[in-house]
């Protein structure tokens with residue numbers, strides 16, 4: 001029934017010919033740390049090829065060349081990330097791709113921008129700056145393929161997402177027009193400890209990369225990425241994690257969004273979903289109806305005094321995944337303590353022992369509905385971290401759906417990460433049509449992971 005993934009656009013970047021701004025191009029190509037290698041077609045062994053074999057080979061080679069032309073990544077081929085040509089080569093070691101350099105060798109001054117533009121540090125605590133960032137993103141950030149919806153991160157959400165414990169103001173980077181002061185591009189990093197197998201790595205999580213619609217395809221994004229990389233290096237951090245709807249070299253995992261309809265009439269009216277075959281509106285409403293109140297005894301909102309118990313529960317749970325955050329109590333307080341319209345967390349407290357046995361959480365990320373006369377906003381909840389030890393995960397998540405419905409969300413979204421697969425179909429989530437790819441910068445994983453091996457949710 002759901003035919004479409006909210007918010008993640010999926011498109012291939014074909015090499016962009018004559019539109020580069022000169023300086024962007026210069027900075028982008030100066031980055032080369034090696035020349036891209038041409039892959040040779042291996043000479044097939046065995047019998048001498050027949051004429052038709054040769055014709056086929058030529059055809060295959062032509063197809064291969066035209067394909068590789070389209071999928072070349074001029075920028076990403078120069079970066080310490082898993083390269084497509086190395087896919088499946090399990091002889092390469094896991095871990096950092098490049099060793100750290102001395103801090104004194106990190107470029108001290110920012111990358112060049114064309115003369116009309118300048119870098120700024122965005123102080124997101126300032127009301128004015130937060131408004132500017134909010135508007136840039138509200139008008140230019142991620143849309144779906146058909147341009148019907150655009151993410152509309154709230155200002156409170158942006159502050160929460162960008163100011164975790166130990167954050168660096170210098171990692172909240174803007175580009176503005178010198179003369180008008182208009183903000184036209186943005187990228188952010190926040191520090192995070194992320195465990196990959198047995199190793200806890202200090203990383204940056206990179207997010208909110210955005211270039212104003214009028215400045216697209218001018219190679220500004222690679223300059224933004226190089227500048228944030230430089231500033232992360234200056235803090236002696238050499239790895240990063242990020243997600244994107246586009247395929248880049250090379251995902252460590254490719255996940256799918258699933259959507260649980262809470263408000264079927266609105267979702268159908270705005271074109272988020274369609275009435276299924278042989279379904280009427282009233283049957284659809286009945287299908288997605290939820291109980292008025294939650295069913296699990298001891299299910300309640302998380303409070304500040306729960307932080308130590310939730311941290312223990314979560315750390316223990318996340319230890320089973322290949323890639324997961326290494327949360328301490330400060331992180332849990334920041335990321336999971338409920339904040340109105342930003343993040344919601346519920347737990348189950350045993351009436352006998354008062355132990356916290358189960359936990360679920362979701363964050364709030366509305367989307368603007370573009371060009372609909374009746375509705376302007378889609379209120380979406382996104383599944384965050386969930387742990388079940390006593391309450392079955394299915395029941396816990398059904399209670400999460402019930403509270404989301406009580407609080408007027410239109411849809412509840414979840415990725416197929418962690419153990420989510422075990423409840424998605426049963427709780428009437430439908431698959432979206434796009435993918436969310438996870439990436440690590442300067443850290444090689446020998447083989448792509450299954451979504452269920454990921455214990456990490458980025459915003």
Ligand code: MYA
Pocket residue numbers: 013016072073074075076077140141142143204206207208209210211212215216217218219220221222225228229232233237238239240241242243244245246248441442
């Ligand atoms: S994901 C959200 C991304 N934002 C949006 O989708 C919002 C709407 N779109 C835009 O604002 C623009 O289209 C963006 C590209 C800014 C995305 N991640 O300047 P260009 C590559 C990485 O001509 P534009 C998020 O925020 C593209 O493949 N690279 O293109 C996580 C091509 O390179 P290559 C991307 O369309 C961000 C080059 O950029 C992405 O005007 C993680 C073209 O540049 C993308 N989402 O602008 C960033 N999209 O030729 C990486 C395109 O090689 C962080 N490109 O194919 C890496 C870690 C850094 C820190 C390291 C520390 C140690």
